[in-house]
Amino acid sequence: xxxxxxxxxxxxxxxxxxxxxxxxxxxxxxxxxxxxxxxxxxxxxxxxxxxxxxxxxxxxxxxxxxxxxxxxxxxxxxxxxxxxxxxxxxxxxxxxxxxxxxxxxxxxxxxxxxxxxxxxxxxxxxxxxxxxxxxxxxxxxxxxxxxxxxxxxxxxxxxxxxxxxxxxxxxxxxxxxxxxxxxxxxxxxxxxxxxxxxxxxxxxxxxxxxxxxxxxxxxxxxxxxxxxxxxxxxxxxxxxxxxxxxxxxxxxxxxxxxxxxxxxxxxxxxxxxxxxxxxxxxxxxxxxxxxxxxxxxxxxxxxxxxxxxxxxxxxxxxxxxxxxxxxxxxxxxxxxxxxxxxxxxxxxxxxxxxxxxxxxxxxxxxxxxxxxxxxxxxxxxxxxxxxxxxxxxxxxxxxxxxxxxxxxxxxxxxxxxxxxxxxxxxxxxxxxxxxxxxxxxxxxxxxxxxxxxxxxxxxxxxxxxxxxxxxxxxxxxxxxxxxxxxxxxxxxxxxxxxxxxxxxxxxxxxxxxxxxxxxxxxxxxxxxxxxxxxxxxxxxxxxxxxxxxxxxxxxxxxxxxxxxxxxxxxxxxxxxxxxxxxxxxxxxxxxxxxxxxxxxxxxxxxxxxxxxxxxxxxxxxxxxxxxxxxxxxxxxxxxxxxxxxxxxxxxxxxxxxxxxxx
Numbered sequence: 001x002x003x004x005x006x007x008x009x010x011x012x013x014x015x016x017x018x019x020x021x022x023x024x025x026x027x028x029x030x031x032x033x034x035x036x037x038x039x040x041x042x043x044x045x046x047x048x049x050x051x052x053x054x055x056x057x058x059x060x061x062x063x064x065x066x067x068x069x070x071x072x073x074x075x076x077x078x079x080x081x082x083x084x085x086x087x088x089x090x091x092x093x094x095x096x097x098x099x100x101x102x103x104x105x106x107x108x109x110x111x112x113x114x115x116x117x118x119x120x121x122x123x124x125x126x127x128x129x130x131x132x133x134x135x136x137x138x139x140x141x142x143x144x145x146x147x148x149x150x151x152x153x154x155x156x157x158x159x160x161x162x163x164x165x166x167x168x169x170x171x172x173x174x175x176x177x178x179x180x181x182x183x184x185x186x187x188x189x190x191x192x193x194x195x196x197x198x199x200x201x202x203x204x205x206x207x208x209x210x211x212x213x214x215x216x217x218x219x220x221x222x223x224x225x226x227x228x229x230x231x232x233x234x235x236x237x238x239x240x241x242x243x244x245x246x247x248x249x250x251x252x253x254x255x256x257x258x259x260x261x262x263x264x265x266x267x268x269x270x271x272x273x274x275x276x277x278x279x280x281x282x283x284x285x286x287x288x289x290x291x292x293x294x295x296x297x298x299x300x301x302x303x304x305x306x307x308x309x310x311x312x313x314x315x316x317x318x319x320x321x322x323x324x325x326x327x328x329x330x331x332x333x334x335x336x337x338x339x340x341x342x343x344x345x346x347x348x349x350x351x352x353x354x355x356x357x358x359x360x361x362x363x364x365x366x367x368x369x370x371x372x373x374x375x376x377x378x379x380x381x382x383x384x385x386x387x388x389x390x391x392x393x394x395x396x397x398x399x400x401x402x403x404x405x406x407x408x409x410x411x412x413x414x415x416x417x418x419x420x421x422x423x424x425x426x427x428x429x430x431x432x433x434x435x436x437x438x439x440x441x442x443x444x445x446x447x448x449x450x451x452x453x454x455x456x457x458x459x460x461x462x463x464x465x466x467x468x469x470x471x472x473x474x475x476x477x478x479x480x481x482x483x484x485x486x487x488x489x490x491x492x493x494x495x496x497x498x499x500x501x502x503x504x505x506x507x508x509x510x511x512x513x514x515x516x517x518x519x520x521x522x523x524x525x526x527x528x529x530x531x532x533x534x535x536x537x538x539x540x541x542x543x544x545x546x547x548x549x550x551x552x553x554x555x556x557x558x559x560x561x562x563x564x565x566x567x568x569x570x571x572x573x574x575x576x577x578x579x580x581x582x583x584x585x586x587x588x589x590x591x592x593x594x595x596x597x598x599x600x601x602x603x604x605x606x607x608x609x610x611x612x613x614x615x616x617x618x619x620x621x622x623x624x625x626x627x628x629x630x631x632x633x634x635x636x637x638x639x640x641x642x643x644x645x646x647x648x649x650x651x652x653x654x655x656x657x658x659x660x661x662x
Contacts, residue, residue: 224281477525500518
């Protein structure tokens with residue numbers, strides 16, 4: 001009896017697939033022979049491995065099947081080569097670079113094969129049966145059967161990559177032409193706006209319990225979707241454990257290299273991808289993006305960024321051992337990153353490596369890099385040290401401020417008195433007051449009123465007396481239209497001028513200078529008494545407030561930054577300033593535009609003055625709230641961001657990923 005199934009002619013599509021496989025095998029054998037591999041066993045190993053990979057990929061119809069197959073294959077590969085994980089990583093890098101070097105022809109060829117094999121729209125580019133992944137499987141077979149030692153295997157990858165790229169570009173161009181000639185068109189990937197049922201089934205769940213909360217949980221999910229991992233690959237538990245152990249061993253080697261000063265390798269994407277489950281690959285990608293965001297944070301001094309970067313390898317290794325790192329915001333490793341950010345708040349972005357705090361943080365993170373094997377208590381110990389540093393730094397700032405709070409109180413009394421006196425002068429003045437009188441009151445008599453308030457208070461006779469002088473001076477320069485008014489001015493003027501000179505003397509102005517200051521007012525007096533027109537009065541232009549950086553009398557060692565001139569009318573409440581509290585860090589500018597960062601150590605009861613401290617340099621400075629009101633409005637001053645460092649970096653990385661997606 002004749003077996004009709006065995007004698008049936010292959011379908012045209014099967015013939016084209018077989019022809020493509022044959023061309024690929026000829027190309028690979030030609031390259032291998034050019035490289036000096038002529039042994040029959042070695043060439044047979046190349047053919048057998050390439051055929052197995054080609055035929056397996058040609059039988060897959062969607063991404064899900066590919067993901068499962070790739071995970072199992074990666075596990076088997078890694079178990080066969082337990083002593084040579086480096087070769088596995090390197091050969092996957094070769095596959096990635098070959099894909100990049102052949103990108104133009106590969107893209108079109110992948111779409112034609114999707115049509116040829118009737119693959120779904122979500123088929124991965126790596127599913128192409130004649131692609132670089134199959135090529136590298138063949139190279140592995142060649143290496144295995146040639147009996148090369150580990151060093152020779154790595155040299156093979158270095159030497160064969162360029163000849164392969166040249167040969168594959170020619171092969172892929174030929175395959176595109178052959179398929180086009182046989183009527184195989186590239187598959188159209190136009191998608192409907194609604195996700196497919198398969199996509200919906202394999203999209204990561206959004207439950208916070210399984211994926212972690214906050215920005216990092218979202219980043220982890222987004223990385224999984226971007227890498228095409230679905231809900232992950234279910235592989236046999238023993239294989240998964242063995243793969244994880246090999247990856248952990250490789251990470252420990254890289255950790256030792258980094259501790260010795262070597263470069264920290266990237267772990268996401270193609271480096272370790274074939275050896276990890278989907279969620280683990282996404283974790284590597286998400287952690288890498290978080291550390292990249294921290295590395296690019298210009299608010300942190302470069303030595304601090306470098307110190308934090310050294311935690312990347314230990315944290316990824318810990319994530320493989322303890323998935324709680326990915327799911328729990330208060331995990332010890334994430335808390336360590338946040339604690340470093342909290343501890344170093346206020347350190348200048350230009351701080352050198354020799355800065356005491358930068359040096360201490362580098363010592364702590366280096367201890368984690370060198371000391372972490374599998375025991376998370378290394379992170380706990382580092383966290384305690386950093387938290388202790390942060391607490392000591394805050395306490396020192398408060399202690400330094402407390403030692404100067406009496407001087408801060410003096411600064412607040414002066415500032416409160418100035419604001420109150422300015423209100424009084426504004427209440428007395430009107431649009432009809434000559435400019436020379438307003439200038440005298442706001443530039444000189446205001447200081448008398450301020451000093452009187454600070455020394456005696458607003459219930460004192462001295463305050464009422466000096467306020468009356470201001471009121472009488474304004475009256476004295478008004479036109480006097482009747483003989484009685486002129487007689488009254490003549491009678492009161494000597495006493496008024498004497499009391500004005502006495503008041504000016506209280507702020508250190510001598511009698512001769514006082515006469516000069518009052519001289520413009522006396523011209524108005526002379527005109528009024530003699531029934532003459534008043535002197536010409538120019539429009540009043542109040543002097544612009546300026547920043548003053550100096551000392552106050554009782555404390556020549558305490559620098560004070562304040563605003564000179566008449567305070568403007570009370571500004572609208574500022575949310576940032578109204579909630580400012582001791583322990584907060586602020587940044588502002590000095591008159592020469594130098595930037596200053598300091599920890600708020602004391603705020604006066606009236607919230608008109610602060611004492612800020614630099615606990616690293618043990619510096620103390622007084623500051624009026626008017627300075628901050630002015631600089632906040634211009635963008636020169638701000639409260640330093642207190643967002644947790646790890647969560648903030650996760651948020652920025654997530655925004656960056658979403659931005660790239662759109």
